Amino acid sequence: MPGVYLGMLEFLIGNTIICHAVEAMLFASIACAILGVIITQVQISSIGFTMAHAAFAGAAVGMFLSVNATVTAIIAGVLVAFLIGPLSDKARVSPDTALGLLFGISMAVAIFFIAYMQTLGRGFSAMGLLFGDVISLYSEEITYLALISVVAVVFVVVLYKEITGIIFNRRIAESVGIRVKPVYYAMLFVIALVVALCLPIIGGLLIYVWLVTPAAIALQFCYRLSSMFVVAPVVAATISVSGALAGLEYSLPVAPLTAVLFSIVFIGAVFLSPKRRVTIRKS
Amino acid sequence: MTVSDPVIRLENIYTAYEGADRPTLADISLSIGKGEFVVIGGPNGAGKTTLLETINGMLPITHGTAVVCGQNVRGDGVHVRCRVGYLLQNFTFDPLTPFTVEEVVLMGRFGMIGLFRKPGREDYEAVEKALQLLGIQNIATRPIGQLSGGQQQKVLLAQNLARNPEVLLLDEPFSNLDMFARESINALLAQLVGSGITVVIVSHAFDDLPDRPVRVVVMHDGKISLDRECHPAEVGQVIRNAGSVPRDA
Numbered sequence: 001m002p003g004v005y006l007g008m009l010e011f012l013i014g015n016t017i018i019c020h021a022v023e024a025m026l027f028a029s030i031a032c033a034i035l036g037v038i039i040t041q042v043q044i045s046s047i048g049f050t051m052a053h054a055a056f057a058g059a060a061v062g063m064f065l066s067v068n069a070t071v072t073a074i075i076a077g078v079l080v081a082f083l084i085g086p087l088s089d090k091a092r093v094s095p096d097t098a099l100g101l102l103f104g105i106s107m108a109v110a111i112f113f114i115a116y117m118q119t120l121g122r123g124f125s126a127m128g129l130l131f132g133d134v135i136s137l138y139s140e141e142i143t144y145l146a147l148i149s150v151v152a153v154v155f156v157v158v159l160y161k162e163i164t165g166i167i168f169n170r171r172i173a174e175s176v177g178i179r180v181k182p183v184y185y186a187m188l189f190v191i192a193l194v195v196a197l198c199l200p201i202i203g204g205l206l207i208y209v210w211l212v213t214p215a216a217i218a219l220q221f222c223y224r225l226s227s228m229f230v231v232a233p234v235v236a237a238t239i240s241v242s243g244a245l246a247g248l249e250y251s252l253p254v255a256p257l258t259a260v261l262f263s264i265v266f267i268g269a270v271f272l273s274p275k276r277r278v279t280i281r282k283s
Numbered sequence: 284m285t286v287s288d289p290v291i292r293l294e295n296i297y298t299a300y301e302g303a304d305r306p307t308l309a310d311i312s313l314s315i316g317k318g319e320f321v322v323i324g325g326p327n328g329a330g331k332t333t334l335l336e337t338i339n340g341m342l343p344i345t346h347g348t349a350v351v352c353g354q355n356v357r358g359d360g361v362h363v364r365c366r367v368g369y370l371l372q373n374f375t376f377d378p379l380t381p382f383t384v385e386e387v388v389l390m391g392r393f394g395m396i397g398l399f400r401k402p403g404r405e406d407y408e409a410v411e412k413a414l415q416l417l418g419i420q421n422i423a424t425r426p427i428g429q430l431s432g433g434q435q436q437k438v439l440l441a442q443n444l445a446r447n448p449e450v451l452l453l454d455e456p457f458s459n460l461d462m463f464a465r466e467s468i469n470a471l472l473a474q475l476v477g478s479g480i481t482v483v484i485v486s487h488a489f490d491d492l493p494d495r496p497v498r499v500v501v502m503h504d505g506k507i508s509l510d511r512e513c514h515p516a517e518v519g520q521v522i523r524n525a526g527s528v529p530r531d532a
Contacts, residue, residue: 158399161400162393162398164386164390165390168390173390173393174364175341176365176394176446177362177364177365178393222381223381223426224381224383224386225382275378275379
């Protein structure tokens with residue numbers, strides 16, 4: 001969809017740069033937070049973490065080869081997701097060790113190409129991959145982000161039953177007749193897509209915060225999974241938009257500032273969580 | 284033992300875990316009829332749980348024929364699991380698990396509802412009925428992680444009953460239950476068997492088994508070493524005696 005820009009928040013924010021930044025953060029945070037609920041509850045955080053770094057490596061290779069970095073990031077993320085199982089089976093190592101191996105390879109590839117690009121004088125664009133850059137986004141990138149946040153919502157709504165079964169327990173889900181494998185791989189594919197598209201905004205080093213922290217905050221207050229799928233994106237969107245506005249207002253790096261805000265809110269949520277309160281009722 | 288018109292029919296079944304150098308189940312042949320109550324015994328590692336997971340198609344069969352509820356397990360495991368209840372061994376849930384009891388019980392019907400469909404009135408009615416059967420409707424809205432091990436076990440049993448199974452496979456169903464809960468579950472199992480549901484149970488607790496003939500299958504080293512009917516009071520002794528039976532007996 002080259003050149004298509006929906007300009008959803010321009011009626012609220014006059015400044016085009018700030019508007020683009022806020023829109024990007026809003027859509028990225030919604031998509032990441034929704035999938036983050038799945039990642040944290042299925043307990044595949046390490047898979048999400050490794051996929052994020054593989055996408056980061058893929059984007060670095062794409063930049064080096066001067067091809068579309070988003071496409072190479074998606075390919076690398078999906079490849080890693082599908083390699084984890086076979087690698088742990090064939091190499092006779094635990095999935096945890098397989099993830100460690102893939103994470104190490106991803107980081108090595110990413111750092112190699114970023115360092116090499118710096119020696120070639122192409123370091124600026126590579127740094128954007130590390131720390132994110134909300135200002136120099138193309139309008140079609142924001143449109144893609146809007147689409148992927150819609151894809152994330154539709155994915156969860158359409159497969160809600162199967163996703164909840166897998167989140168509850170994969171073996172029990174399988175035993176009740178849920179087709180676990182296809183749904184699980186579809187989950188990994190959507191996660192890879194979201195990670196790859198959010199990478200230029202949030203950066204390879206910080207995207208994990210967007211994937212894990214909103215869900216962890218929601219878990220402090222929610223007793224039902226359905227509420228987590230609502231609370232996590234609302235919290236993520238609020239913090240991300242606030243971070244973007246504050247960062248641009250005071251000329252601070254937006255993604256790291258927002259990541260710090262996420263962490264502060266998480267600490268506050270832990271202290272305020274009703275789940276840790278002990279109530280003794282007198283009958 | 285031979286059974287006419289079996290609901291579970293296994294013929295020369297071999298099952299192996301990926302990477303294993305020998306089969307976990309070897310040359311198993313077993314026929315179980317409608318409404319039978321079968322206790323599977325044997326030492327740890329004999330292949331009891333593997334046998335249950337072979338029957339419901341969760342483990343790949345490397346050789347042999349398995350037909351359960353009229354469906355070939357090898358090609359149609361998902362459909363078999365929609366008609367077969369399976370209570371897994373030793374499950375407890377984290378206190379923060381974000382699911383209520385009624386949500387967990389409803390999950391029992393997700394496979395039979397099918398992809399892209401939402402649960403309907405019939406599904407919620409089945410959940411209500413299963414909660415009542417287990418006597419846990421009073422905790423329907425409570426988070427499962429905040430219940431005791433015994434209550435969680437009952438919820439998982441209700442989850443299996445919610446899909447009105449033709450066969451119920453139970454792996455150590457009494458492991459977290461107190462004496463009273465065991466009595467009530469055994470009474471429920473007797474009622475289910477009486478209504479024509481086949482119950483296959485792996486257990487080391489043989490008190491208060493339903494007062495009806497029990498079929499005992501003893502396993503050793505991935506093979507069936509004994510298969511006979513006995514009185515419920517004799518089950519423990521029969522399994523203990525079979526412990527001395529050599530592997531190829």
